[in-house]
Amino acid sequence: METPPPPHPNPPKRVLVCGGGVIGVCTAYFLSKSGAAASVALVEQSSVACAASGKAGGFLALDWCDGGPLGPLARASFDLHRALAAELDGPRTYGYRTLTTLSLTVKESESGSGQQPKRAPRDAVLPDWVDGPGRAARAIGSTDTTAQVHPQLFTRALLDKAVRDYGLEVVIGKVARVDADGGGRVSAVVLEGGRVMEADAVVLALGPWSGKFGLLSSLFGVYGLKAHSIVLEPREPSAIGPQALFLSFLPSGGGPAMDPEVYPRPTGEVYLCGMSSREEVPDDPTEVSPNPESIKVLKRVARAVSTNLGEGEAHMKAEQACFLPCTEDEVPVIGELPGLEGCYVATGHSCWGILNGPATGAAVAELVLEGRARTVDLTRFSPARFVVSRKR
Numbered sequence: 001m002e003t004p005p006p007p008h009p010n011p012p013k014r015v016l017v018c019g020g021g022v023i024g025v026c027t028a029y030f031l032s033k034s035g036a037a038a039s040v041a042l043v044e045q046s047s048v049a050c051a052a053s054g055k056a057g058g059f060l061a062l063d064w065c066d067g068g069p070l071g072p073l074a075r076a077s078f079d080l081h082r083a084l085a086a087e088l089d090g091p092r093t094y095g096y097r098t099l100t101t102l103s104l105t106v107k108e109s110e111s112g113s114g115q116q117p118k119r120a121p122r123d124a125v126l127p128d129w130v131d132g133p134g135r136a137a138r139a140i141g142s143t144d145t146t147a148q149v150h151p152q153l154f155t156r157a158l159l160d161k162a163v164r165d166y167g168l169e170v171v172i173g174k175v176a177r178v179d180a181d182g183g184g185r186v187s188a189v190v191l192e193g194g195r196v197m198e199a200d201a202v203v204l205a206l207g208p209w210s211g212k213f214g215l216l217s218s219l220f221g222v223y224g225l226k227a228h229s230i231v232l233e234p235r236e237p238s239a240i241g242p243q244a245l246f247l248s249f250l251p252s253g254g255g256p257a258m259d260p261e262v263y264p265r266p267t268g269e270v271y272l273c274g275m276s277s278r279e280e281v282p283d284d285p286t287e288v289s290p291n292p293e294s295i296k297v298l299k300r301v302a303r304a305v306s307t308n309l310g311e312g313e314a315h316m317k318a319e320q321a322c323f324l325p326c327t328e329d330e331v332p333v334i335g336e337l338p339g340l341e342g343c344y345v346a347t348g349h350s351c352w353g354i355l356n357g358p359a360t361g362a363a364v365a366e367l368v369l370e371g372r373a374r375t376v377d378l379t380r381f382s383p384a385r386f387v388v389s390r391k392r
């Protein structure tokens with residue numbers, strides 16, 4: 001059994017978590033649940049889960065990151081998702097469920113005529129509701145290795161629990177800067193408008209806005225990859241089963257294959273996403289709007305996958321876009337900032353932030369409160385790697 005870490009010589013009393021996406025909320029949840037800090041507050045500029053953490057797919061995979069730097073984080077997080085779902089009644093409150101996951105190729109030119117192309121035989125793994133021209137279908141995840149949550153409901157359920165049962169405070173305000181005392185230790189966060197919030201530990205979980213926050217952007221780059229999604233409400237939701245689809249979509253008229261994803265949800269909705277490109281992140285998250293052409297393509301994908309998702313068969317609930325937070329080396333940045341004691345960062349989770357939120361939050365809470373992360377080794381994610389590589 002692992003020996004418990006020695007008590008932190010000087011545990012922080014007042015911890016501020018900045019950013020109310022899944023990473024900030026998970027961190028605030030584990031910090032406040034531990035009861036080790038006298039007070040924990042979360043500062044969000046707009047509303048909790050207003051950005052990618054509210055508009056993501058919510059797909060979770062146990063072993064898809066194996067062999068890379070994210071492998072242990074993803075495995076720990078997949079298990080934590082299961083534990084949290086038991087603790088918070090996840091199947092009922094935020095749509096947690098296990099899934100079968102399939103990959104398939106869909107050629108658009110073979111769909112939409114009302115007549116299914118003759119294919120012999122139909123791929124055995126394809127469920128009945130995938131009645132478009134799906135080919136080369138194979139299972140790439142089972143109910144042991146893949147699952148899903150509704151990301152916005154998940155993030156808000158965690159926040160509500162932390163506020164209600166563990167005394168987390170939520171403040172709406174935009175963090176303008178982090179102040180230090182004369183000894184190079186964090187002392188406060190200053191909000192736009194001048195409000196000063198004293199703190200002896202600060203966690204910056206600003207998602208793609210990390211790249212616009214001077215303290216962080218002076219150390220490393222974070223950029224936003226804009227991705228699109230639509231949410232459909234089919235007339236007959238019971239016809240659609242718990243199968244996530246990873247497509248290779250060949251548009252009619254040629255052009256390169258695209259790789260949209262389709263996630264039916266236990267709420268009866270079907271979520272589709274794809275169409276990403278690197279774009280400037282607007283300052284205000286409420287100003288992120290979808291590109292109409294990208295939304296049109298996702299509608300074509302929906303039609304080609306299943307008659308249940310075509311116009312007239314499904315109501316369009318949402319057409320939206322959000323930004324993946326990406327780092328230049330494609331590895332998240334998690335750890336204490338070099339040169340500013342008591343100031344931590346957690347960002348750059350790219351397309352796996354919903355999966356990796358819980359283990360990131362638990363590990364950062366341990367690092368802040370105990371001086372060492374036990375849930376997962378954070379060494380590979382340290383922001384110090386950028387200082388080292390810049391010196392070379």
Ligand SMILES: Cc1cc2nc3c(=O)[nH]c(=O)nc-3n(C[C@H](O)[C@H](O)[C@H](O)COP(=O)(O)OP(=O)(O)OC[C@H]3O[C@@H](n4cnc5c(N)ncnc54)[C@H](O)[C@@H]3O)c2cc1C
Pocket residue numbers: 018019020021022023024043044045046047048049050051052053054055056057058059060173174175176205206207208209210226227228229273274285322323324325346347348349350351352353354355356
């Ligand atoms: C289309 C799409 C589908 C996805 N699907 C999946 C999936 O299926 N599975 C998966 O694991 N991941 C998925 N992701 C990735 C996942 O959504 C992200 O990795 C994750 O949401 C990032 O969380 P975050 O908390 O770092 O950032 P965000 O969700 O962007 O949150 C950052 C928050 O910080 C706030 N903020 C920023 N600056 C300030 C400031 N100065 N002061 C106060 N607040 C501030 C913002 O308002 C925002 O609320 C998907 C992403 C996209 C775009």
